[in-house]
Structures are given as structure tokens and as C-alpha cells.
Amino acid sequence: MVSIFSLYPCNPLLYSSSSSFRNFVEWHFNPSSSSNSNSASSSIDGRGGGGGGSKVLLVIAAAHSNPNILKTNRKSKYGYPLSTYDSDDDDEDDDDEDGDWLSDEEFAEPARLDTNGKRSKLHASKGKERQNEKEWGVRDFDNEPSTRIRGSEGVASLRRNYNGKVPNGVTLDKNLKEKKYPRLSEEIILDSKWLPLLDYLSTFGIKESHFVQMYQRHMPSLQINVCSAQERLDYLMSVGVKHRDVRRILVRQPQILGYTVENNLKSHVAFLAGLGIPSSRIGQIIAVAPSLFSYSVENSLKPTVRYLVEEVGIKERDLGKVIQLSPQILVQRIDVSWNTRYMFLTKELGAPKDSIVKMVTKHPQLLHYSIDDGLLPRINFLRSIGMKNSDILKVLTSLTQVLSLSLEDNLKPKYLYLVNELNNEVQSLTKYPMYLSLSLDQRIRPRHRFLVSLKKAPKGPFPLGSLVPTDECFCQQWAGTSLDKYLAFRQRLLVRRFAEKFERKM
Numbered sequence: 001m002v003s004i005f006s007l008y009p010c011n012p013l014l015y016s017s018s019s020s021f022r023n024f025v026e027w028h029f030n031p032s033s034s035s036n037s038n039s040a041s042s043s044i045d046g047r048g049g050g051g052g053g054s055k056v057l058l059v060i061a062a063a064h065s066n067p068n069i070l071k072t073n074r075k076s077k078y079g080y081p082l083s084t085y086d087s088d089d090d091d092e093d094d095d096d097e098d099g100d101w102l103s104d105e106e107f108a109e110p111a112r113l114d115t116n117g118k119r120s121k122l123h124a125s126k127g128k129e130r131q132n133e134k135e136w137g138v139r140d141f142d143n144e145p146s147t148r149i150r151g152s153e154g155v156a157s158l159r160r161n162y163n164g165k166v167p168n169g170v171t172l173d174k175n176l177k178e179k180k181y182p183r184l185s186e187e188i189i190l191d192s193k194w195l196p197l198l199d200y201l202s203t204f205g206i207k208e209s210h211f212v213q214m215y216q217r218h219m220p221s222l223q224i225n226v227c228s229a230q231e232r233l234d235y236l237m238s239v240g241v242k243h244r245d246v247r248r249i250l251v252r253q254p255q256i257l258g259y260t261v262e263n264n265l266k267s268h269v270a271f272l273a274g275l276g277i278p279s280s281r282i283g284q285i286i287a288v289a290p291s292l293f294s295y296s297v298e299n300s301l302k303p304t305v306r307y308l309v310e311e312v313g314i315k316e317r318d319l320g321k322v323i324q325l326s327p328q329i330l331v332q333r334i335d336v337s338w339n340t341r342y343m344f345l346t347k348e349l350g351a352p353k354d355s356i357v358k359m360v361t362k363h364p365q366l367l368h369y370s371i372d373d374g375l376l377p378r379i380n381f382l383r384s385i386g387m388k389n390s391d392i393l394k395v396l397t398s399l400t401q402v403l404s405l406s407l408e409d410n411l412k413p414k415y416l417y418l419v420n421e422l423n424n425e426v427q428s429l430t431k432y433p434m435y436l437s438l439s440l441d442q443r444i445r446p447r448h449r450f451l452v453s454l455k456k457a458p459k460g461p462f463p464l465g466s467l468v469p470t471d472e473c474f475c476q477q478w479a480g481t482s483l484d485k486y487l488a489f490r491q492r493l494l495v496r497r498f499a500e501k502f503e504r505k506m
Contacts, residue, residue: 184208188215196226204233204246214254221254228257235261239269240283253290264293271297275305276320289327304334312338313357326364337367344371348379349389355397363400378403378411385415386426399433414440422448422462432464441497443467446490447474453489454479 178185181198187208198211206214214221233246236256241249249256259265272282286292295301308314308329314322323329338360345351345359359366369375382392382402396402405411417440418424429435438444447467451457456479466478475483 181208181211184211187212191223194222197222197224197229200226200230201250204243204250206247206250210247210251213251218254218258221250221257224257232257232259232261232265235265236283236286239286240280241286242283245283245287249287249290253293256290256293259293267297268293268301271301272323275323276317277324278320281324285324285327289331291331292327295331301330304330307334307338311335312360313353314361318361322361322364326368329364329367332367334367340371341367341375344375348376349393349396351393351397355393358397359400363403366400366403369403375403377407378405381407381411387429391427391430394430395433395436399437402433402436405436410440411436414438414444417444421445422464424461424464428461428464432468434468435464438467441494442490446486446493447478449493450479450486450489454481456480 178190180195181190184190184198201211211222236246236249237243256265269282272285273279277285292301305319308319308322309316312334342353342356345356346353366375379392382395383389387395402411414436415426418428418435419426435444444467448457448462451466466474469477471486472483475481475486479486
């Protein structure tokens with residue numbers, strides 16, 4: 001028995017006719033099918049799970065459903081997360097070197113809140129070197145060192161090798177798949193015809209555990225012709241996707257391997273470019289929100305953009321900047337996110353709409369933050385230090401990033417330094433709200449201590465204006481000394497504080 005439950009009435013993910021849909025269901029979920037005999041539940045796009053049984057539940061996601069609302073937190077036999085939708089925690093060893101496009105070591109580290117307002121774990125970088133994107137290795141059948149083969153020549157060679165014969169004419173070992181991918185073979189029914197694709201995808205750092213996740217999310221993704229897969233990935237890299245980001249993209253959205261270049265990928269890239277997004281940023285947007293390819297440009301993405309302009313009030317010239325800051329805004333239920341936060345800020349702070357629009361334009365991540373765990377605690381903190389609602393509104397309108405900063409690691413320490421060391425009143429934050437975004441260790445403390453050491457710190461409140469300019473301007477206008485002298489002082493101060501923290505931990 002097949003039951004279909006739609007979260008929302010419209011789902012642009014379904015492109016097939018009703019007859020082809022029925023054929024798909026009968027083929028994919030027939031309990032008598034040898035390849036699907038263990039499937040108990042799945043989704044239209046292949047993101048379902050495993051298990052036995054004859055009943056099938058098809059959960060159809062809406063075009064704008066928030067990808068973090070319906071987490072199932074499933075795990076494979078080996079304990080790897082098998083989240084149904086996009087999540088930054090899907091791949092714990094992702095490289096995040098370029099994750100923060102606007103990072104600056106002298107600015108505050110954001111709290112990295114997820115949609116539930118909780119702090120997400122930082123991904124640990126393994127630091128392993130990736131293989132060159134122009135070449136990849138085919139493992140020898142006897143576990144000998146890899147043979148380097150270039151580009152399309154390698155794909156053609158793989159197809160010949162797995163066509164039942166190896167180059168020397170010996171029949172393909174029937175147990176080859178178990179030898180090459182033992183854990184994957186144990187987890188799923190592995191077809192030897194998939195091996196050329198698996199070997200190719202392995203060159204992007206995709207491991208057996210990742211293949212299991214891809215299979216669980218979209219089983220047909222492992223049945224794609226290796227030449228077709230290479231064509232699609234080559235195109236993505238040609239528009240700016242980095243070789244090291246391919247793994248993260250495919251683990252989150254394995255369906256991309258099945259999207260044709262002409263009918264899907266190019267139209268979505270053209271849509272992004274039409275919003276005024278520079279070509280140098282398109283690859284980063286795809287890496288952050290690969291699920292955008294599963295949404296129809298005409299029926300989903302363009303209506304979202306129209307809503308941002310007509311209902312939210314974002315100016316068309318700012319659309320490109322907003323999407324660069326938060327690509328997820330294209331694939332979330334934007335009407336719900338906007339309305340709930342608009343009503344909250346209006347009721348809590350008396351914020352007019354134009355102020356809230358400014359906040360969203362400067363920091364669209366605001367639409368992702370939890371109200372109870374993200375927005376409200378930070379507003380209450382600003383109240384607790386003596387700020388009125390009108391002052392809080394000024395600070396948030398000028399520097400909305402305050403809502404992303406950690407209370408314990410950023411806001412509280414900087415407030416204590418402001419009143420105890422700099423002898424300033426909290427009201428000074430309304431004039432210099434940027435103080436809250438600056439790094440305490442990299443900028444605030446070094447500049448203060450440097451002027452004190454030179455006996456150039458004024459009596460009374462320390463001028464917060466000296467913290468805003470660049471290092472060069474600070475040395476010329478306030479310190480009256482060379483940049484090298486200040487940088488050397490800052491380095492010694494950082495080393496000394498690091499040693500003090502280390503001793504306290506010991």
C-alpha cells in the first residue's frame with residue numbers, strides 16, 4: 001500500500017506525469033523487486049531510508065520547506081549521520097577554509113547558530129591533499145599502486161576495464177567489488193556496474209561512508225553513467241565550484257549527478273547570474289546551497305525572488321548581495337521566516353518595517369536564526385546592560401551581525417572590557433556599535449594597551465573612535481609611530497595571553 005503525504009500543496013520537484021509517477025512507484029517500491037526488497041520508506045527524490053515491510057510512505061517536500069525542519073537524525077550501521085535534508089553536519093571532515101567569505105581576523109567570530117539557535121560544531125579539517133582535478137587513479141585489482149589516467153581518457157579506460165574484461169583479457173573477478181569497497185558492499189547490494197563511477201567519485205575524496213549516505217538519499221545516483229557524471233561535474237567546476245567542494249555537494253545533493261547540463265545546470269547558473277551575482281561567487285553559492293538545483297527556476301526560485309522584492313521590500317539592486325550573504329534564502333520557506341521575525345521584532349522592539357528590511361539586507365541570516373534561542377537572548381542581554389529598546393534598535397539596524405555573536409565568548413567579555421578597562425558607558429555603543437563586531441584579542445585590547453604603553457591614552461573614557469580605522473591610520477593618527485612597531489607589540493601581547501591561558505588550563 002502506498003500513501004502520499006504532501007507537506008504543502010505545491011511541489012515543483014515533481015516533473016513527471018502522473019502515469020510516469022505511478023510507474024516510478026511500482027518500479028522503485030515493489031517489494032518483489034530484488035534491488036528494493038528491503039525498502040520500507042522512501043521519498044520521491046530518493047532521500048528515504050531502509051528497512052523491511054510492504055507499506056510505503058512518500059513524503060513530498062514543498063518548494064520552500066526549511067531543510068532543517070524535517071531532520072530525522074537517522075544513522076547508518078557505522079554510525080554515520082543520514083540526515084534527510086541539507087545540513088552542515090553531514091560531512092564532519094569538510095574543509096571550511098573559504099566558508100566565511102567576509103572573515104577578518106580582527107573581527108568577532110560569529111556564534112555559527114543553526115536554524116534552531118544552537119551553536120553548530122566546527123568541522124575539523126583533515127588537511128589531506130586532494131588529487132589533481134585533471135587526473136585520477138584506477139586501483140589495480142591486486143591492490144597495487146594506482147595508475148594515473150588523464151581526463152576523459154581515464155573514463156573511457158574505466159568503461160573498458162569494467163566491461164567484463166581487464167586490459168590483459170582476464171575475466172573480471174566477481175569479488176572485485178567486495179575487495180575494493182568492503183564496507184559499502186556490506187551496507188548495500190553493490191552492483192559491479194557501479195564501480196567505474198565509484199572510482200571516479202573517489203578522486204574527490206568521497207569515502208565508502210559517503211557513498212552509503214548518497215545511496216540512502218538517492219539510490220539512482222550511483223547508477224549514473226560515469227561519462228555523464230564527469231560531464232556534469234566538469235561543468236560545475238567550470239563555473240567556479242572548487243574540486244574540494246564536490247564531495248560536500250554530492251553527499252548533500254547526490255541528485256546533481258542526474259541533472260543534465262543543458263536542461264538543468266545551465267538554467268540555474270544563468271538564473272544566479274541574472275540576479276547580479278558575480279561569476280566568481282557562483283561556485284561558492286552552489287557549494288553552500290546545492291539543493292537549489294532541485295527547485296524549478298520558474299515555479300520556485302523566481303517566485304521566491306519576487307517575494308523578497310514585493311513583500312519583504314528588498315531592493316532589486318541588493319538582491320545579489322543578499323543571496324551571496326545567505327544562499328539558503330532561495331530554498332527556505334521565506335514567507336514563514338519573514339512573517340514570524342517581522343512580527344517578533346515589531347512587537348519586541350517596536351521596529352518599523354524599513355528598519356527590519358535594513359537588517360535583512362545587511363544580514364539575511366537573520367531569517368534563519370531561532371527566535372527563542374537566537375534573537376531573544378541577545379536582545380535581553382543588551383537590555384540587561386542598560387540599553388533601552390530604542391538604543392537596541394539603533395544598534396541592530398546599524399550592525400545586525402550582533403545577533404550572530406556568541407553571548408559568552410563575544411558580547412559579554414567585550415562589554416566587561418568596555419566598562420572596566422576602557423572606562424566607557426554603555427551608551428557609547430549607540431554611537432560606535434561596530435565595537436561589538438571587533439575582535440577583543442586582535443584589535444580592541446592591543447590598540448588600548450599600545451596607547452597606554454606609549455602614554456598616549458587619554459584620561460577618562462577611552463576613545464572608541466581609535467578602534468575603527470585600519471592599522472595604518474591608527475598608527476598615523478593616534479599612536480604617531482610606525483606600523484611595524486605596533487604589529488610587533490600586538491604579536492608579543494597575543495603570545496603572552498596565549499601562554500597565560502595555557503597555564504590556567506594546566
